[in-house]
Amino acid sequence: MTVVLMLLAIAVLLFLRVPVAFAFLGPGLGYLLLTGHSGGLAMRLVAESTASFPLLAIPLFILLGTLAGHAGIADRLFDFALALMGKVRGGLGYVSIGVSLGFSWMSGSAVADAAALGKVQVPQMEKHGYSRRFSVGVVGSSALIAPVMPPSIPAVIFAGLGAVSTGALFAASVLPALLMAVCLAVVVFIWVRRQPDITDVGFSWEQVLRTGRAVLLPLFAPVIILGGILGGFFTPTEAAAVGSLYMLILGFAYRRLRLRDLPRIFVETVMTTAAIMLIVASAALVGYVFARERVPQELASIMLTVTEDPTLFLVLVALLMLVLGTVVDAVAVLVLTVPMLMPIATEIGVDPIVLGVLMVLSLMIGLLTPPVGTVLYVLSSTLKIPVGDVFRGAAPFLIPMVIICLVIILFPGFVLWLPELLGL
C-alpha cells in the first residue's frame, strides 16, 4: 500500500516538473519515515549507492568526452569524414554518421555528442540544401551510437548493477553499434534519393590524406582504452582515466588546450556527472524500497508465469525499456530494473551480456522520444529548434534501431560472438 502511494507521489512530482532526482528522493524518504525507519537511512542509502568503484568510470568517461570536445577532435573527425564522403550523393548525411561513429569511441554518452556535433553539422547540412528536420534527425540519431559503442556509461552502470564483466559487455556492444551506423546510413541513402536539391562538396585525395593525418592520433584513444582493458593493462575504470590523460596530452600538443582551460573542463565534467549520479543515487533509494517490499520477487514470479521462453522474455524486456525509456531517464530505469530482471534472466537461461546490450540499446531510443528525451532537449536548445520538429526529424531513424533490437533478440550469437572470440 505504502509503496503504491510512493509511486503515485513520484508520478505527480515528475508531472509537476520537479527534477527526476528530487521526484525520487522525496517520496522515497517519505516511505522510509512512514514505515518506521531511522532518520538518516535515506541519506545513507543515496550516498552509498554513489560510492561504488565501477561507477567511477562515469566521471572519467565524461571527462574524456569533454576533453575530446575541447581538444577539437570532433572538428578533425568532421573534416576527415567530409573529405572522404563529400562527393557522394547525400554525403553530409553519411559524414554526420561517420563523425558520430568516430567520436563514439571517445564518448560514453549521447548528450555530449549531440551538443558538440549538432552545432557544427546542422548549419553545414542546411547550407547544402538538406532540410532542417532531416539534418537534426541524422545528428540526433547518430549521437545514440556513443552510449552503445564502448566506452558506454549505461553499460558501465549495467555491469555494476548486474555484476557482469564490463569488458565483456563493452566487447559485446561493438557489433550492434556498428550495425546502428550501417542502418542509419541506409535511411540516409533512401532519403537522399528523393531529394533533388542537395549539393555535394567535392573530393580530392590530397584533402583525404591531410585530414586523415589529423585524426590518426585521436583515433589512437580507443586503442588505448579498449586495448588497455582487453590486453590486461587496466580495469575499465582505470582505462577511462588513462584515456583522459592521453586526450589531455593531445589537447596540449594540438595547442587547443591551455592549463587555464582545465578548471572550466573539470567544472563541465562535474555538472554532467552530478546530473547523472544524482539520478543513480535517488533511483537506488527507490530500489531499496522495492527490495524491502519484495517487489523484484513478485515481479519475477509474475514474469515467470507469463513466460519461461528466453526469446519472449527478451521481447518483453525490450518493450518495457521502450515504454519506460520514453518517460523516465535511462539511468534511473537501469538502476530500478536490472536488480529485478537479472535473477529472472539467470533463471530462464538468458545470457546477462545479451540482456545488457538489449537493455542499453532499447533504452537509448528513449533519449530521442518525448516527454523525457535528453538528446531531444539538448538539440532543441543548442539549435533553437522546437522539440516537436527534432522528434519528427529523428522518428524515421528510430525504425532501424527497433530492428536492431529484434536482431539481438533473435540472434543473440551476434552479440556474443566478439566477447567469445576474445575469450571474455
Added chain:
Amino acid sequence: GCSGGADDDTVELTLAHSYTQDQTAHTCGAETIRKEVEEADAGMSVEIYDSSQLGGDSDRIASVLSGDIDIDLQGASALAAVHEPMGVVDAAYAFEDAAHVSEYFRSGASDELTEAFKERSGINVLGAWSIGPRHFTANDPIRTPEDLDGLRIRFPGSTQYLLNARALGADATTVAYEEVYLSMQQGLVDGGENPLGNIASENMDEVQEYLSLSAHQQNSNLIVMGEIYDELSADRQEVLRDAVRAAEDRMIECVAESDARLVETFEAQKGFEVVDDVDVEAFRARADDWFREHLSGESLDVYTSIKESRP
C-alpha cells in the same frame, strides 16, 4: 523493525546478509536461524534479505547501528570499522579450523572482546561461524611463503586483510571485488585469496591455474544484533541464541561438505590444479611471529585470547 498485531505483540525481525541464495551462509546459516526462531513459537519471525539487497557490508553495519536492520551477518574485518580490535578475528591463522571460530565466541575467551564491542557500539554478538577458510589461487603453485615473492595477490581493501598480506609475506594489490575476475583474466593481478565458495561463484577457476590449499584465514561471519536485542524478553533472547547455535552447528557441517565437494570438482577439472601439499606450518609460524611483533594493546590481547582458547 517491530510491527505486527498490537494484541499479540509479534516481533518481526529483519535479517540481512550479502550472500546469494545458494551459498551456505544463506542455506545453512540464515535459513536455520529463521526456521529455528519460527519453530520456537515465541512470537517472533525472521524475514531474510539476501544478496546485499539492503546494502553492502559496511552500509549494513550503519543500518544495524541505526536499527534499520535487526540481525546481520558481518565479517569481523568489516566490524573493525566500529571497533578496531574486532578485526583481529580475521587475522591469518588465528584459528585452528572452522569450528574453532564458533567455539571461541561460545567460550568465555571472547567475553572481553564482545563486551568492549557492545560498549562502543551497542551491538550484540550472538555468535559466529566460518564460511570456510580462504585459499590462494594464482597461475603458480604457492607452497611456501617464498612462493609469494614477486606475485601481485589481490586482497580485499580493508585493514586486517592488508595486515594478513604482510604477515603472510604477500605483495597485496587491491582491486574492487566486482573487477576481480577481469583482473585475473587479463593478468592485472597474479592471484587472489578467497573462500572456495567465492572462487566457484565468481568462476575464478576459469582464469587461474592453481588452487593452493593454504587455509590461511577462517572467513568469519559474526551474527550481530543491535539494541533491539536488549529490548526483548529474556525468553526471546534465549530463543535467538539457541537458533544461532543451531545455525553454527549446521554451518560447520555444511561448509565442510561443500568445501570437500568443491575441492573434488576442482581436482577433476582440467586447467585448474589443486595443490594440497602447502607448507601450512611455515605460513602459520611466519604469521604468528609477525602478529605477535606488530600487534599491540587490545588487538594483541584479542589475538592471544584466540590462540589460547584452543591450546
Added chain:
Amino acid sequence: MASQTRRARSRPARLLAAVTAVELGLAGLLTGVIFVAVLIQAFQRHLPFEGLTWTGELSRFALVWLTFLAAGVLVTRDGHIALQLVDTLKSERAVRGFHVLAHLLVAVIAGLFAWQCWSLIPSSSILTSPSLGMSMSLHYVLPLVGFVSTALRSAAAATVVAREGVPAAQESDALAIKVNREVQS
C-alpha cells in the same frame, strides 16, 4: 524599472557568484582527485614499489561528495533533468505557477535531506572507513553543504520566478551542456 531591479539584485547576485565559485571549485577539485587517484592506481600496478591502498576509497568518496555538492548549482543553472510537460502550457501564468511549485517542492525535499545529513554527522562518528580510517561523520559534511545550498537556491528561485517569470531565475547560459529546453523569453 529594469535597471532598478538589476541594481537591487547585484549584491545577492555577487554573493551567489562567489558561493557558486566555491562549490564548483571544490567539486572540480574532487573530480581532479578522482582522475589522479585512479591514474595512480592504474600505473602503480606496473611499477615496482608497493601500491597505495587508499586510492580506491578516496576516489569513491570524492564521487559522492562532488555529486551532492553540485546539486545546488544545478538548480540555479536549470541543469537537473526534469519532465517538461508543463512548459508546453499556453498560459504563462500557469507555467510560472508550476515552476514556483516545483522549486518549492525541491526546496522542501533538499531541506529534509540536509536535516538527514545533519543527523548523520554525530551518529556516524563511531564508524571509520575501512581503508583511510576516516571518521564517517566527515562523509556527510559536503553533502550537507550541497543540500543546504539546493534548498536555499530553490527557495530563492521560487521567489524570483513568482515575481519576474520563469527565465529570470536561470543562468542557463552558464551551463556548457543544457539538458533542459530553454523557455521562450
